[in-house]
Amino acid sequence: MKTRIVLNVAPVPENSFGSRTLSWWGTIAFMSLEGMGFALAAGAYLYLRTIEPNWPMSVPPPDLLPGTLVTIILLVSVIPNYFLEHWARAYDTVKVRVGLVVMTLLGIAPVIVRAFEFPALRERWDSDAYGSIVWFLLGLHTTHLLTDLGDTVVLAVLMFTRHGENPRRFSDTSDNAFYWYFVVLSWLPIYFVLYWLPRLP
């Protein structure tokens, strides 16, 4: 079909941030489906708890220390994450490099403490349904921690190469920071379910 020109889009920019971009919406979509997975897993926990008179079934509630430590680290990490997102939007290469290194370290730290969280559950996955569901929930969140850490590491390395100067990398950094908020926020209800729910009367 023949066309007639009615609009010139040349003045429209080629790079942007947040909800103006495709990748931000892609991130939202993946957060939604992963959040749904978390919600269903937490739902399964509540379901099993409802039908089981003793909960936890044969052990005391999990040791609070490692999980709480992870929570604190994650909450603290939100502050540099906020600044990193801010610097990315300002196209500040030097600060973004620093920010990504800091966020890499703050991604590694909870993973290390997480290694102590599994034993702190005080129950193996194959002992009973309680053990199975708590390992499942913690495993699910650990997968998220690891994938975002991987993403952050790759971005950090990229930022120090010749590809780092491209505006697209700053948008990627901003999306990565956005996703980290999800990793932190999704942890809070899981933390509550794993550590505090068994302590409720």
Add this chain to the structure above:
Amino acid sequence: MSAGSEPLRDTDLGEAELEARITSLWRTPRGLIGWLSSVDHKQIALRYIVTAFLFMGLAGIGAVLMRLQLATPDAHVVGPDRYDQLFTMHGSTMMFLFAVPIMQAVGLYFVPLMIGTRDVAFPRLNAFSYWMYLFGGLMLWFCFLSNNGPDVGWFSYTPLALTQYNVGHRADFWAQMITYTEVAGLAVAAITIVTVFKMRAPGMTLDRIPVFVWAALVTAFMVLFAMPAVMVASTMLILDRLVNTHFFDVSLGGDSLLWQHLFWFFGHPEVYFIFIPATGFVSTIIPVFARRPMFGHTAVVLSLVATGFLSFGLWVHHMFVTGLPRLGESFFTASSMAIAVPSGVQIFCWIATLWSGRPRFATPLLFVLGFIFNFVIGGMTGVMVASVPLDTQVHDTYFVVAHLHYVLIGGSVFPLIAAVYYWFPKVSGRMLSETLGKWNFWIAFIGFNLTFFPMHILGLEGMPRRVYTYSADMPWGGLNLLSTIGAIIFAFSFLMLFWNIARSLMRGAAAGSNPWDAETLEWATTSPPPPQNFTRIPVVSSLMPLWENRETLPAITGMRADRREVLVGTLTEAEPDLRESSPDPSIWPLFAAIATGITFLWSIYTPWAVIYGALPITITLIGWFWPKGTKEDES
């Protein structure tokens, strides 16, 4: 923001030169590597569609085998073990490898064309999703052919699917097939949502979005929130089987009904993400063949959205005989009946459109009319089984088999065939034979009803589903034979369809760009569409752009002509907001799918595979995302 001189734009080039240049930018490279690297949404969607039809053929052969076995009492076509595998493979394949993927794939092909853009939002993720789907399907069928097919039904109920009743790896293959196909389905859902939200042509405000695009969008949202349930469930199942967790083990605090809740929380919306795109086909085809705008466009769109929401509140009606609390059952009876309302609204709008139009009864419309007839029957038996006492009586009988085939085949496959006849000219550039098409319709319509209507009566007479044979003193022989004859006729109708396609590809009449005089944007471009879909992205000022603009199509200028570029707009108003590059072809999504696929398969044999597989997956993902210095990697 590119460094140095101004980039080349479409304003710098003449019409012919621009077209050649944009086409070569978007063309998939030649050769095997090029073919494997394709990120063209049309090629990937076609691969999905062809693969899904092949799986349908396999599952259809399985169905005919089962019908032959049941044609007479005490038959010995297949033994009980093979029969168990057959019905499991039939259901699993039709639901997970045919119906859902093909509905999503038709969207993958036509959504970008209908909204006037050049590709989907994440083309490489799209390629990855297809490979994952293909590997999952092939794995399942290789297992079946080596006599290792799953044999516990397509919903794989526990405790039957746990290791104490199911030794070996049959149920594991089923569970991992779910993982593969759901990764694919979820990826396509995310792609579809972002494409529809952000890549619509300028001017395509919410009220100018074609109904089929709405249907694809609603479906994508449903997939996004329903499929995680079956992934969680199948992961728990495989963990119970392989590393001795106890999610479904009643003796150690687990619960069998947890499986049913999780499965049906997905499984019921699944029915609707097969059905909603089908109604999208119907609402696309009816106005074109009634030669008038859709009656009640807004009501139809709202019905789609309402159906999407309501479909999440019905799952317990699959569990009425499990002894749930009465109040809960009543709620789910009410919601199961309520969902008939938006479907009814749509049916009345279709009838009104046809009634007040000047219908031409070409093959697509015949299949649509067949759909309305069959689906109304399926819908009515649906309202019947929504009632607890009736459901208790007919649960697990052939009445339910009849009902579900009326809704799934009548409600989705008939519209799908209508869509094949309708859109084939766009995809191939050639028309299908109308004569063969009409024969195709009548053979399919008669074969289908002959196969499945008798099953209602068989069910009321007490014949249970999933029995491999029955004895001669049961009064079921005659109707079963009738049903088998119907199945053979129905299978023949698919051979006619495939013959029509093959014949048309060889010597079909040329279609031209808009053979049906349709109103949506996919008909504005050539048949088949060029790699870039549109050399100049159109501007939309109406719900029916091609009926409003019969001579020339309003379009934009100012796009770059030196890289793959798409226009990103605002969410509701679709105002141009950003020009983003679109990724060029890459082999890495295939490598990533191979690494992921091997990891999933290996994990059936050792849980350590998840650790071993992490490294190759990471490497392939880095290969995928690492910038190669092309213009498409930058902004």
